[in-house]
Amino acid sequence: MRKSEPGSVSRHTRVGERLIGALLFGSEALSILATVGIVVVLLTESLGFFAEVSPVEFLAGTRWSPDLVPRSFGILPLVNGTLLVAAGAALIALPTGLATAIYLSEFASLRTKRTVKPALEILAGIPTVVYGYFAVTLVTPVLRTLFPGVGVFNAASAAIVVGIMILPMVSSLSEDALSAVPDSLREAAYGVGATRFEVATRIVVPAGLPGIAASFILAISRAIAETIVVTLAAGATPGMTLDLLQSVQTMTAYIVQVSLGDAPSGSIEYRTLFAVGLLLFLITLALNLLSQRMTTRFRESFR
Amino acid sequence: MSPGAPRGGRFDPRLEARRRAGVRFMWLCRLAVAFGVASLVVLLVSLAADGLPALSFEFLTSYPSRFPERAGVRSAILGSAWMLALVAVMSFPLGVGAALYLEEYAPTNRFTTLLKTNIANLASVPSIVYGILGLAVFVRFLALERSLLAGAATLSLLVLPIVNIAAREAIRAVPDSLREAAYALGATRWQAIRHHVLPAAMPGILSGTILGLSRAGGETAPLLIIGALTFIAFDPLSPMDPFTALPIQIFNWTTDPRGEFHALAAGAIVVLLGVLLMMNAAAILIRNRFER
Numbered sequence: 001m002r003k004s005e006p007g008s009v010s011r012h013t014r015v016g017e018r019l020i021g022a023l024l025f026g027s028e029a030l031s032i033l034a035t036v037g038i039v040v041v042l043l044t045e046s047l048g049f050f051a052e053v054s055p056v057e058f059l060a061g062t063r064w065s066p067d068l069v070p071r072s073f074g075i076l077p078l079v080n081g082t083l084l085v086a087a088g089a090a091l092i093a094l095p096t097g098l099a100t101a102i103y104l105s106e107f108a109s110l111r112t113k114r115t116v117k118p119a120l121e122i123l124a125g126i127p128t129v130v131y132g133y134f135a136v137t138l139v140t141p142v143l144r145t146l147f148p149g150v151g152v153f154n155a156a157s158a159a160i161v162v163g164i165m166i167l168p169m170v171s172s173l174s175e176d177a178l179s180a181v182p183d184s185l186r187e188a189a190y191g192v193g194a195t196r197f198e199v200a201t202r203i204v205v206p207a208g209l210p211g212i213a214a215s216f217i218l219a220i221s222r223a224i225a226e227t228i229v230v231t232l233a234a235g236a237t238p239g240m241t242l243d244l245l246q247s248v249q250t251m252t253a254y255i256v257q258v259s260l261g262d263a264p265s266g267s268i269e270y271r272t273l274f275a276v277g278l279l280l281f282l283i284t285l286a287l288n289l290l291s292q293r294m295t296t297r298f299r300e301s302f303r
Numbered sequence: 304m305s306p307g308a309p310r311g312g313r314f315d316p317r318l319e320a321r322r323r324a325g326v327r328f329m330w331l332c333r334l335a336v337a338f339g340v341a342s343l344v345v346l347l348v349s350l351a352a353d354g355l356p357a358l359s360f361e362f363l364t365s366y367p368s369r370f371p372e373r374a375g376v377r378s379a380i381l382g383s384a385w386m387l388a389l390v391a392v393m394s395f396p397l398g399v400g401a402a403l404y405l406e407e408y409a410p411t412n413r414f415t416t417l418l419k420t421n422i423a424n425l426a427s428v429p430s431i432v433y434g435i436l437g438l439a440v441f442v443r444f445l446a447l448e449r450s451l452l453a454g455a456a457t458l459s460l461l462v463l464p465i466v467n468i469a470a471r472e473a474i475r476a477v478p479d480s481l482r483e484a485a486y487a488l489g490a491t492r493w494q495a496i497r498h499h500v501l502p503a504a505m506p507g508i509l510s511g512t513i514l515g516l517s518r519a520g521g522e523t524a525p526l527l528i529i530g531a532l533t534f535i536a537f538d539p540l541s542p543m544d545p546f547t548a549l550p551i552q553i554f555n556w557t558t559d560p561r562g563e564f565h566a567l568a569a570g571a572i573v574v575l576l577g578v579l580l581m582m583n584a585a586a587i588l589i590r591n592r593f594e595r
């Protein structure tokens with residue numbers, strides 16, 4: 001081979017170079033294809049669905065009964081179930097996560113940080129099906145002894161466990177936001193006589209608020225998208241209830257229910273899966289974009 | 304109230320009272336920290352109590368069964384192993400290739416920014432949506448049925464953005480002086496990448512890939528959606544075979560109303576967490592070993 005000699009890069013090498021560039025672009029193109037695939041699959045099957053069911057009935061109807069005659073495709077009961085579980089989870093995870101973040105960023109010693117942070121990271125790495133097992137075998141039985149009359153499936157158990165699941169996300173992203181607040185702000189506050197508590201709650205938290213909000217939104221989006229815990233613990237009873245002790249069905253749990261049955265391609269039942277999936281995708285996409293925008297704005301505010 | 308603006312006119316001159324308020328607040332925060340840590344401890348202790356007694360040689364080498372005392376995770380372990388191998392084969396070259404394109408080849412323009420935003424968004428798409436995509440494209444359209452290949456392709460799409468983002472970070476961390484030295488000696492772009500950038504970035508790429516794989520190993524929802532919840536009492540022998548996997552088996556046993564199967568689910572969870580823990584430990588070891 002002469003190609004190592006200066007000035008003798010052979011034509012062969014140049015063709016190879018271009019080929020490699022093309023191959024690498026090809027693998028990048030796959031991620032464009034994935035996005036296009038998601039949008040096309042969700043839209044085409046949903047269009048088939050909306051040819052039979054009016055979008056108004058779908059979005060405003062309060063009865064979800066896709067297989068019982070008379071059929072009815074109002075998605076609000078599923079949205080209600082999703083939001084009920086997500087709200088319950090948020091009620092647990094947001095204050096606890098923020099308080100954890102404040103403690104880790106403003107109060108904790110290095111040693112405490114070194115034990116608490118890995119513990120939270122482990123919590124974040126546990127697969128959802130394990131949380132689902134936890135809900136069914138531990139949280140639900142405890143709830144049933146505390147509140148007689150609670151069913152085997154209930155929204156509260158799912159909400160509690162989803163809350164624990166998204167807690168590490170809130171605490172780690174909020175802590176990032178608090179740590180990004182420049183020390184000069186803290187020092188200025190100490191300089192005019194503020195206590196540590198006042199510095200944390202009146203200076204650092206307000207300054208980190210956009211970042212904290214971004215972490216909250218991302219965690220809620222994660223709770224809305226959560227599938228396994230809600231399928232295992234909350235059950236499959238679509239309804240407009242706000243009672244956490246009752247069984248509800250979330251959008252994700254419905255998608256699982258359809259795919260566990262053997263709905264043939266092209267049937268209306270198969271298509272509901274995509275219509276519900278499309279709505280879920282749009283909700284989480286909107287929340288994620290909002291969270292991203294807040295993070296960028298937050299980063300820019302300290303430049 | 305605008306961010307950063309202190310609330311005026313609420314100054315309390317009693318320093319002792321203000322300190323006490325601070326102490327109360329700190330204990331509230333400590334309570335929150337304790338809640339998170341206690342959840343982890345309760346989870347791990349209850350799993351160990353329920354799951355460890357279920358572990359035995361028979362449990363690891365038996366097929367699932369209607370009888371809890373005879374049921375095991377053999378086909379689930381084999382299915383998960385196949386799955387991880389196939390996902391690794393698919394997502395590693397594609398994820399790293401795309402990362403090389405974005406960091407080394409792509410011009411800095413709006414289109415490239417769009418590509419990067421697209422990947423960031425793909426990383427936050429709910430896993431159940433990947434399941435829907437896999438069901439429509441791999442299972443039905445490409446007629447792969449409920450095979451290992453269909454499952455692995457679905458999970459690869461889910462893992463790709465994770466591998467890609469980790470690989471890009473590792474490639475970005477390689478100093479430009481390395482590339483320039485290679486170019487100065489007459490290397491082509493690919494020669495500089497192949498012999499200098501890739502080896503330097505490999506530890507970061509590998510640890511990111513393993514973390515992505517451990518995510519794939521624990522995913523349940525996409526596999527449920529493509530229809531993998533089936534009774535498999537044989538060894539999967541080719542990528543076209545139907546399969547079960549550890550998360551699926553855990554889900555299945557957890558939904559069983561008979562309590563005996565919950566102990567089996569706990570045993571399978573211990574196996575799954577053991578595998579994931581080893582993968583994460585490997586990722587950390589690789590990172591530390593090559594980090595200076």
